[in-house]
Amino acid sequence: MILKSSSSRIVISVIKHIVLIGMLGFLFYVFFGAYENLEALYNTFGKDYFSRYAEAETGSKNLVTSILLDYRLFDSLFEAGILLIAVSGVIWISRHEIEEKNAQFMIDKFKTPDLFVTFSRLVYPLMLAFGFYVIINGHLSPGGGFQGGAIVATAILILYYIDAEKDTNINLIVTVEKYIYIAILLLATASYFTRGAFFTNVFPLESSADAKSIYLVVLNVLIGFKVALGLWAIFTAFLKEGR
């Protein structure tokens, strides 16, 4: 009886998989039909607009930055908000009222090799410098606040290999992160008072590219710090959970 039920379960699962593969194949077929159809319909309005006007209008040589920090700044604010909420959520969930007994610090169980520590010490300043470079030059070359912030966060995380006992004040990180987010919000709305339009560059449309890039650099730096602090906070929370 048991054998029968288990064999029937296997048969059902095989049928399920075959049906699933068939359905995915069908969706693939429909998708390719849509794709072929797309070539005839392809509309390049947005692409042409950005490649023609973006640099003059936003003062950014990097078109991604011009979209991210000017044309669609409102989206970027809430994308930064996603990270903010994720950080707050992780910290809320990993906070325990009761001190757990028998919890041991995992990292000191396996000792990090000396070679690794030495190289980490070498790489750390380089990564930090590269992260800041990517943040600050976000309007000129590929990169920007989000990408550079992630690099800076990775550099900070290497510190934990160098010094596993390192204690971080997670509340301070989160508080500073929230203040930076408020600053980003205020900076983004400031254009209403200078230009009469929300969520764009504070400098008027006809001002020079240099003036506009000041705003882009400031915003990139703020977003970069926010992202770096947010990722750092998440990592610290996970590390505390592991202890």
Place this chain on the structure above:
Amino acid sequence: MAFFSVLLIIIPVFTALVIYLYKHSAVKYLTFIAQLAMTILAVLYYREFSDQWASTLIVFGDWDLRIGISLINDEISMSFIFLTLFSFWMVLIYTFDTRQSNRTFLFFLMFLQGVFLGLLQTYDLFNMFVFLELTTILVTILIAFKKSGDSFRAAVYYILLNASGVLVFLIGVIIMYNVFGTINVGVIGEAIDSVGEATSVRFAYVLMMAGIAVKSALFPVFSWLPKAHGVAQSAISALLSGLIVKGGLYMFIRINQMFSGANLESGEFFFYVGAATAVVGVLFAVSQKDIKQILAYHTVSQIGIVMMGLSSPDFDTFYGGLLHIFNHALFKSLLFLGAGVIIKAYRTKYVSDMRGVFKTMPAVSIFMIVGMLSITGAPLFNGFISKTIIKYSIEDSTLKSWILFGVNIGTATSFIKMSQIFFGPRRMTLRLYAPFDRIALMGFAFACVILGNFYIPISDGFFGVELSYISVFNFDAFFDYFVALAIGFLIYYFIIKKDYRPIRMIREYKPSFQSANFVFIMFVVVMSVYFVLIP
């Protein structure tokens, strides 16, 4: 004045951050100040623009409409905004001064309000996606807020299934951008009739609707809703069932409006999806024993009824569905909040263990009864109005009328079952310190009764829709209601109460995440066949 729409998004987000940062206990009064300010702004905004909605368009950065992000409002979004403000008022009052009312909770709640108001006002597809994603994450955290094992499981189930739905929506948006070179809803809506027959546009419609179906818990992909709404705190359940799940339905309205030039003829398809949602939701609801599971499955079935109305191209039917969104938001929030009070006092979630609620808590019981009469569609209460509009407009089809009648019987059955909690002797219960929860219940109950009696001036003033053909003091209306109630009672007494094996099997059926995904892919395939291959 047009920038008030931006303030409605920024104020709650800003308030949330300030609440998080300042640790003083008085900071929670700030939520009420912010809420009051937003209400005043919304009323002023409505008075200013109520006859010229086109001038509410605001493009950020003054870019070309096709390039920048824009916000716009109309009667529908404005009515949703008022519903949002009202629901958050009541939930804030309900949770005030209990242990839940700590700062972190208010932080997530206020942020959610800002994001939801953004979702209602946006005129841009990618912006819609960003707000959907943010809503998903916020709701996940609020579901897991209790930090119990059940709530973690439900939260993970919720975020995985909804994230896959939102991703599918994003693929649809990408196809739309390639076809139109813009993602502005209005611009696409004007350009769509020239390419409405194209396969790629139809496939984009399928993908976007599949994402929306997950968000609004339509028939095959509703399994996250009872899990999530059943285990969250009662105030959160009320907010999720009453308001947040309506975000998906709101997007259904918007995307269908955008595609209205493409002649997709989706009406019949979504009517039957809605009908299946309603029937399956009711079947699960009558078999449950946990009071919150009953209410959560009724959310599924009521969403089905809403879809039966909303899917129709005919305006009267559509309006019935739209009105049912508001009515359902009011009575379901009322029922969840009332259930929360009872669960706290009795310390059990099972209907069979709650007896004598009427003698123990008379005020709460009266509000709960108002909610139950509303959800079963009793004349003089708000559920009756919208259900009757839908009933009149599908009268031509016998099958459709019978489906609606069957769902009404099922609803009556499970609320007769739930009404058993009122009978019995008084019981000593713990009186918890929650001074304002009755006020929130009273607010929702009054809203139910007012919408049920003064629907003609309200509907005329807000939407300009004449509803005088619906009369409450109508013999047929009372007759239909009592027939449904009587059949419901018989089904309860002879079938449900006996707890036969099929009922137990339905109750214990818990779809796994794997099967939910399987069903989701199947849903996309069926929709592709219907909308892409057949034409």
